[in-house]
Amino acid sequence: MRLPILLLFLGFCGFTGHAAPAPADTLRPISPSRLLRYTYANDLFFRTDYYFTQGMTLTLVHPMLARLPVRPLLAAGPRGSMQQHGLTLRYDGFTPLRIQDAFIRVGDRPYAAYLYGSFFRVSNQPARHQRLTTALEIGFIGPAAGGKQLQTAIHRLTGNAEPRGWDYQIRNAPIIGYRVAFEKQLAANQHVDLLGNAEASLGTLYTYAGTGLRLRAGKLNPCFADLAVTSPGYSGKAHWQLYGEATLTGRLIGYDATLQGSPFTNRDPYTLHASDVGRAILRSSGGVVLAHGGLSFAATATWVSPEFAGGRSHRWGQLGMTVAF
Template sequence: MMRYLKIFILASFFIPKPGSAQRIDQTASFRNMAGDKYVRLHYDNDFFAKSDYYYTQGYSFEVVTPGLSKNPLNKLLLQKGRSTHYGLAFEHYGFTPTSISSDAILYNDRPFAGAIMLKSFRISVDTASKTRLVAILSTGMIGPAAFAGKMQQKIHSWTGDRDPKGWQYQIKNDLVLNYEIQFQKQVFNFKNAVALNTETQVQIGTLNNKAQAGFTLRLGKFDSPFKDAPVQLARNFQFYIYNQPLIGFNAYDATLQGGLFSTHNPYTLTGSQMNRVTFQDNFGLVIQCWRIYLEYYQSFLTKEFQTGMNHCWGGIKVGFLL
């Protein structure tokens, strides 16, 4: 067992990390906070990876509290285990092609697209089997209603950058209704200093249909996300790095191919242009001290369509236990 763990450690940490088909992931096991009541802000930007194309920006604000157990949508969320956290997350992000300087459609490039949604989620932990089941229901809109273009234009005006062109060709308004299941299982944990667990994710709906599978490795000082222990804030200090390589299988992506219900989009990619298999890697640093949660990470994603390119971006998270 230790021999295979050493091989995996060496392999995972020497994978190039210039980082995800999963853009914003609040519920990964390595992002577990030491309590059942907290708020957390997440911000992504490809500026952190010195690029300026494809997934250009995203942010979310999440709230987890026992009071959200009364959310009627929870009846649609699967559960496994007795320890349960309930949450809501507001999420917004945008995509651009490789250039925002042209007023013409850039064929064989990524379409302009924006998405805005509200996520209801439940995290349930089975402490006996060391597993976590996460169920997420996302509702919202893709298209101009998500105001991603207007936001990018406003940010560029604040920063003095060139005015982005081409948003008139973005994917048209359509409904976002997606269901996601994540299953995480602990494989190995040595004194909360080295831990390995498997990751499986499946997403079905109008935004995307895809699956991902891989591993998460953590090194440092941390609490296990697979146990249900009382929170001791005075002793809550965690410091660790993580690496998460994932293989993705993509059947459909509305930000590339257009929504299921809208027609006559100015420009989209066809199914034959899609890469059905992708590789992503997330690598980051987390610090938790008393009530504060801080995280910085980098993400890498291989090209999602045949004429595309690999892409990188970075992100930060700031959370606070209530």
């Protein structure tokens, strides 16, 4: 099941400038911008090895993705907004507090891993300093995501203790979800901007609603001018960027399959009861971004409040690279 999604994604990565044009839309023009982004997150950066233990994303933004048949399912912004279409392949893995225990740790976080593709549409409005993103997420949670094999291989390679409880992970089940996010500039000058955002997700993996703030400061391009990096040949933006970024977000949780298991099955060896799931979660992050032309590097640290009864707050780091082409 993982292979078709991966092949589909890699096929899109092969698109070039001489490919057939995307369908014309005079009311909502499609941006010619293209980028490829990779991120890797791991709590090893803070010398911990529990809860959210590692994750990876690979994202492609390309005008050809507007030809995907899922496009009509992705709500667009107002007329005149510039459209960007993309695909993200995402993997995340989760473990309890002690991975050396070869038994179920009752009251702790279950083992879980998922892999899904997110088809998204961004409606960017530079004049109004706002952006709407809609996404359709399709994939699976369970052993098929390879969480046991990936963490075991990494721990063997690094000489760390091997995880012994993955046989009790949440079982295979499909993921389908729909996410909507809106971002609006609240204040800005040449070197600082403050953004407000709201986001909601309805799906079998995560169901939640949240809102928050994002602050950027330093030498930076306007947030809604184009993509986060300068595409080749694009004028009107600085070629060098160096800025700090901080976010603060609150979420109300309706459902979390990494804690509760999939609503499609009841075969999981162990999950948390709904009453033990934290319903109000706070998340913050801070980082730095360095960009030149079509290349960008980012380093971010994230903190999240306890997600279930008796749980701890948690921190992890993330490294990312973006290439515009």
